[in-house]
Amino acid sequence: MKDPEYWLALAHAPRNLGSLLNHFGSPRHLFEAGPLEWRVHCADVIKYLQKPNWYAVENDIQWLAQTGNHLITLDHSDYPPFLREIYDPPPVLFVRGDTLLLKSPQLAIVGTRSASSEGEWTARTFAENLSNQGLTITSGLVFGIEGASHWGALAGQGKTIAVAGWGLDQIYPAEHSELTQKIVETGTIISELPPGTQIKRMHFRSRSRIISGLSLGTLLIEAPEYSGALDxxxxxxxxxxxxFVIPGSIHNPLVKGCHQLIKEGAKLVENVNDILEELQNYHYIEAQH
Amino acid sequence: MTSLKNCKIITTLKPNIEEEYWLALTHAPGVGPVKFVRLLKHFGHPRGVFEADHDEWRAFKMNEVLINYLQNPNWQIVEKDMQWLTQSGSHLLTLEHPDYPPLLREIASAPPMLFIRGDCALLSSKQLAIVGTRHPSHEGEQTAREFAEYLSHQGLTITSGMALGIDGISHWGALRGTGKTIAVAGTGLDRVYPGSHRTLANKIAETGALISEFPPGTAVRRENFPQRSRIVSGLSLGTLVIEAPERSGALYAAAHATKQKRKVFVIPGSIYNPLVKGNHKLLKEGATLIETAADILKDLRIYRPAPENPNTIKTLPTPTKNSNIQKSKVLPLSQEVLGIETDEDARLLGYLKAGPLSIDNLVEQSGLTAGEISSKLLMLELRGLVAVQTGGLYAHTNY
Structure with a gap:
């Protein structure tokens, strides 16, 4: 990887500048292009491009020096190909754990943070079974369905990817420090946000696009109306x-969002085979076996 | 050749003599709905079948048994049918009668004749079939009852098969509504099956209709029940499936509805509930998922003017004496949608009135878990009651 400091400077920009890379070729060229070019292509971020946060970049480099911490840039061969396909792929990924896992076939499991015990049980058993079938389970590490999915995958083959909506030097939620530790051992935690980034609402939504973007499909377990999982x-x-969506009783408000999606045409799923049958079309899974 | 028949015409002099031929042909051996219609097409009308000569019968490739019958129809049994029809409230509709339900006429094997007890006109009203297992859960029973009652109030006639379980409960639900309900029996209408549904049958006959394609005297036969399903779905704009386990008889009705190009509406359930395995199978095959009775009205494009009683909310079932507790369950308008806070939401807002707080502060004060609070705050945020400040603090927007 060339010029990691310029890639890192990109990560501290006030918005995702990935789309500019097509025009400028590389982060370095972007930062060195000068105000004339900037005014044409990215007038909104001139202030930042003039004065990138080199101090923060220095911190990032220190964090990256610790064992197990990695940086994967958009142009790197380890960058997950499925994620590269999405509309606004993050230019850099901060990674703790096994970087190769990012290229494995993944299924995202998401759902409400305030899940019922039945919902968490479903998440755990589906994740464990699918993990044993060779799928990596990708989720977002927060309470409820997401945490349960990671635990399920750890009980299976252990291959699980957590996409954090915060800097990887922090642990959130605090109750998940043991889970985080376990994921780093056999799986991977990634974030598009540099170390030191605090938890903010806005980050949760943009994190969602990475969870789905990494994965062949997304399984929804328990989402009330307006649930963030619907993002x-x-x-x-x-x-x-x-x-893929798991249905529930019409008297259960926790599955309102699930039912809405089935009405819109999402696939109703009762068991693990329903998912595997659908994903058989993807040769990635066969390659695993 | 038909002396007995002629004799009958002379002796009884009934104006509805054609009906007797229809009945006589129904009792003919080996003549089901499909063959009946083919005979009608070929010979013009039932009397034509009987009055044709031997060569014409042969040309139609009839077997000896049938020819024998046509030569010597069982007028005794027809006489019994006619007697049954003289009872008040009993009717007969032939396929060619203008009152024959138009939707049913469209189906592939429409019954040539319908025996009816009750309100004939109801057969041509807009109907929704409700079907399901004979052994439903308590929740399933409640759903059937409340959907039936509510949709009945919305102007739909509820049609079902009068079997135990979901069928019977749907009829009861409709009776609690406007009373307009049609029960399609698998036996002759002179008997009630199951016997425990005698009261139900009588109630249906009062404000709704009991119908059967089988003449009075037809006993309970297992094979007649799946056949009856095609009439249940065939009469209706759509069929709603509530709790159907794998290989449930209710799935016959759904299969018929699909074949008849009618809507199949399905209520989902927990993946751990074996009673809804059939439901989920139908949903995977493309049936329409139904959460509330309003979903069905919307799908069928049935719009009713605002209810006469201004106190009833449009999407809630009209309350009756016994349904007050249950009605809020069947069609729950979530409190978030109504803009009503739950007690816990109100408590959280109360804490925030004193000033912005972090989630951790709120955990200490409320005793709720961070997860619960976080999702409640998200809800409140979406409703504009709470705003997130820098540093992750939450603030009440009005303070």
Missing amino acids: TVRFAIEQGREV
């Missing part, structure tokens, strides 16, 4: 990925 599913639809 991930909407992204999956936009990205042309499969959407």
Whole structure:
């Protein structure tokens, strides 16, 4: 990877500048292009391009020096190919754990943070079974369905990817420090946000596009109306990925969002085979066996 | 050749003599709905079948048994049918009668004749079939009852098969509504099956209709029940499936509805509930998922003017004496949608009135878990009651 400091400077920009790379060729060329070029192509971020946050970049480089921490840039061969296909792929990924896992066939499992025990049980058993079938389970590490999915995958083959909506030097939620530790051992935690980034609402939504973007499909387990988990599913639809939904009782408000999606045409799923049958079309899974 | 028949015409002098031929042909051995219609097409009308000569019968490739019958129809049994029809409230509709339900006439094997107890006109009303297992869960029963009652109030006639379980409960639900309900029996209408549904049958006959394609006297026969399903779905704009396990008889009705190009509406359930395995199978095959009765009205494009009683909310079932507790369950308008806070939401807002707080502060004060609070705050945020400040603090927007 050339010029990691320029890639890192990209990560600290006020918005995703990945789309500019096509024009400028590389982050270095972008930063060195000068105000004339900037005014034409990216007038909104001139201030930042003039004065990139080199201090923060220095911190990033220190974080990257620790064992197990990696940086994967958009032009790198380890960059997950499925994620590269999406509309606005993150230019850099901060990674803790096994970088190769990012290229494995993945299924995202998402759902509400305030899941019922039945919902968490479903997440755990589906994740464990699918993990044993060779799929990597990708999710977002927060409470409820997401945490349960990671635990399920750890009980299976252990291959699981957590996409954090915060800098990887922090642990969130605090109760998940043990889970985080376990994921780093056999799986991977990634973030598009540089170390030191605090938890912010806006990051949760943009994190969702990475969860769905990494995966062949997204499985939704328990999402009430307006659940944040529905963001991930909407992204999956936009990205042309499969959407799987577990139904529930019409008297259960926790599955309102699930039912809405089935009405819109998402696939109803009762068991693991329903998912595997659908994903058989993707040769990635066969390659695993 | 037909002396007995002629004798009958002379002796009884009934104006509805054609009906007797229809009945006589129904009792003919080996003549089901499909063959009946073929005979009608070929000979013009039932009397034509009986009055044709031997060569014409032969030309139609009839077997000896049938020819024998046509030569000596069982007028005794027809007489019994006619007697049954003299009872008040009993009717007979032939396929060619203008009152024959138009949707049913469209199906592939429309019954040539319908025996009816009750309101004939109801057969041509807009109908929704509700079907399901004979052994439903408590939740399934409640759903059937409340959908039937509510949709009945919305102007739909509820049609079902009067079997135990979901069928019977749907009829009861409709009776609690406007009373307009049609029960398609698998036996002759002179008997009630199952016997425990005698009261139900009588109630249906009062404000709805009991119908059967089988003449009075037809006993309970297992093979007649799946056949009856095609009439249940065939009469209806759509069929709603509530709790159907794998290989449930209710799936016959759904299969018929699909074949008849009618809507199949399905209520989903937990993947751990074996009673809804059939439901999920139908949903995977493309049936329409139904959460509330309003979904069905929307799909069928049935719009009703605002209810007469201004106190009833449009999407809630009209309350009756016994349904007050249950009605809120069947069609729950989520509190978030109505803009009503839950107690816990109100508590959280209360804490925030004192000033912006972090989730951790709120955990300490409320005793809820961070997960619960986080999702509640998200809800409140979406409703504009809470705003997130820098540093991850939450603030009440009005303070």
